[in-house]
Amino acid sequence: xxxxxxxxxxxxxxxxxxxxxxxxxxxxxxxxxxxxxxxxxxxxxxxxxxxxxxxxxxxxxxxxxxxxxxxxxxxxxxxxxxxxxxxxxxxxxxxxxxxxxxxxxxxxxxxxxxxxxxxxxxxxxxxxxxxxxxxxxxxxxxxxxxxxxxxxxxxxxxxxxxxxxxxxxxxxxxxxxxxxxxxxxxxxxxxxxxxxxxxxxxxxxxxxxxxxxxxxxxxxxxxxxxxxxxxxxxxxxxxxxxxxxxxxxxxxxxxxxxxxxxxxxxxxxxxxxxxxxxxxxxxxxxxxxxxxxxxxxxxxxxxxxxxxxxxxxxxxxxxxxxxxxxxxxxxxxxxxxxxxxxxxxxxxxxxxxxxxxxxxxxxxxxxxxxxxxxxxxxxxxxxxxxxxxxxxxxxxxxxxxxxxxxxxxxxxxxxxxxxxxxxxxxxxxxxxxxxxxxxxxxxxxxxxxxxxxxxxx
Ligand code: ADP
Numbered sequence: 001x002x003x004x005x006x007x008x009x010x011x012x013x014x015x016x017x018x019x020x021x022x023x024x025x026x027x028x029x030x031x032x033x034x035x036x037x038x039x040x041x042x043x044x045x046x047x048x049x050x051x052x053x054x055x056x057x058x059x060x061x062x063x064x065x066x067x068x069x070x071x072x073x074x075x076x077x078x079x080x081x082x083x084x085x086x087x088x089x090x091x092x093x094x095x096x097x098x099x100x101x102x103x104x105x106x107x108x109x110x111x112x113x114x115x116x117x118x119x120x121x122x123x124x125x126x127x128x129x130x131x132x133x134x135x136x137x138x139x140x141x142x143x144x145x146x147x148x149x150x151x152x153x154x155x156x157x158x159x160x161x162x163x164x165x166x167x168x169x170x171x172x173x174x175x176x177x178x179x180x181x182x183x184x185x186x187x188x189x190x191x192x193x194x195x196x197x198x199x200x201x202x203x204x205x206x207x208x209x210x211x212x213x214x215x216x217x218x219x220x221x222x223x224x225x226x227x228x229x230x231x232x233x234x235x236x237x238x239x240x241x242x243x244x245x246x247x248x249x250x251x252x253x254x255x256x257x258x259x260x261x262x263x264x265x266x267x268x269x270x271x272x273x274x275x276x277x278x279x280x281x282x283x284x285x286x287x288x289x290x291x292x293x294x295x296x297x298x299x300x301x302x303x304x305x306x307x308x309x310x311x312x313x314x315x316x317x318x319x320x321x322x323x324x325x326x327x328x329x330x331x332x333x334x335x336x337x338x339x340x341x342x343x344x345x346x347x348x349x350x351x352x353x354x355x356x357x358x359x360x361x362x363x364x365x366x367x368x369x370x371x372x373x374x375x376x377x378x379x380x381x382x383x384x385x386x387x388x389x390x391x392x393x394x395x396x397x398x399x400x401x402x403x404x405x406x407x408x409x410x411x412x413x414x415x416x417x418x419x420x421x422x423x424x425x426x427x428x429x430x431x432x433x434x435x436x437x438x439x440x441x442x443x444x445x446x447x448x449x450x451x452x453x454x455x456x457x
Pocket of ligand 1: 384387388403420421422424
């Protein structure tokens, strides 16, 4: 059953139930009121007749209400006097024989609703007391035909009105649900269209939709599609990048191998070339593996308290060799600080930042290292006066395989040329340390890369 029909039915059942409850209340209250009115009339007829009997000291009954039958009995149940009534089938009979005997026995007022043939009536029996002695019983009865008719009319009207209103409610519910759900049908159609066409760039037009649930659903759907498209494209780019990076070393390897086969002898230069390419390939595979592990959360990081300043000094010793004689590598500031970290991984990030600084500065390169506590965090920065990064490229440098081309003013030696994976790995390592990595750079002036970590308290 469609949601539309279910909503319409729910709406109709709700309205129907409300109408039944309302109808029952109206019906009960009206019936109660009508019966009360009958009781009042019967009571007052008995009271009047009793007063007349007492004042005249007679035994003849009088009533002003022709629809009420009055009867007077003695304590033996013998009829003493009766009035006549316009109601057919009522005169000539004892109004309520059971009520008569009950009142004679109990001397208490008794009332009942009775059915005699087709006559439905109400009877009241009252003891007649003279000086505390029960001398007889006065009975009054009147037909309830008018009340029954009113009740039947009321019931008919309530059922009719109830059915009409429930029907109207069902149709309103159906059409409201249809118009409310129409945009959802459009969304479904669009989603199937996207699946059919395999085009992840398609979006559901948001137009000027009000910010209701469906509007939010469309926005969320489009956001998911954008994310999927981004991931899918990234995946595609990644595959293309890996194949591209693999091709050069493999071509070199193949070329050198066939050269040696042709020459029928081992060529030391070709062998050097080959081993250089194999190292490059190995490096790349190791980097890719590390990145895959980091991205899937499987990279083992053994966090333990460690002195970051000691770690920096160790890295500094190794990096001095990297920088060579001509470039300046200097620790400008070093605060003592303990952080939660994996020493090897943090060293790897520091070395990557320093080797980049070395790579992208010229012969007179100056590289300054700073380790400083700022509030709750420690900032370890690597500043260089190298070529800097073009503003358009800065936001991409942490992406896999990204190498800034616009910024490149000097061509790197082949073996210095990286794969554009170092910063992507550094970024993931910092995230796993609950830290981050920041960069600020000016083209032609230099760059500052900063590792930020929470200080261990
Ligand atoms: P790569 O192996 O190419 O160095 P990275 O991920 O470490 O890969 O760096 C990505 C790119 O960011 C580099 O190719 C370079 O264009 C740019 N870059 C990184 N560090 C610096 C720096 N200190 N100065 C200028 N450019 C830099």
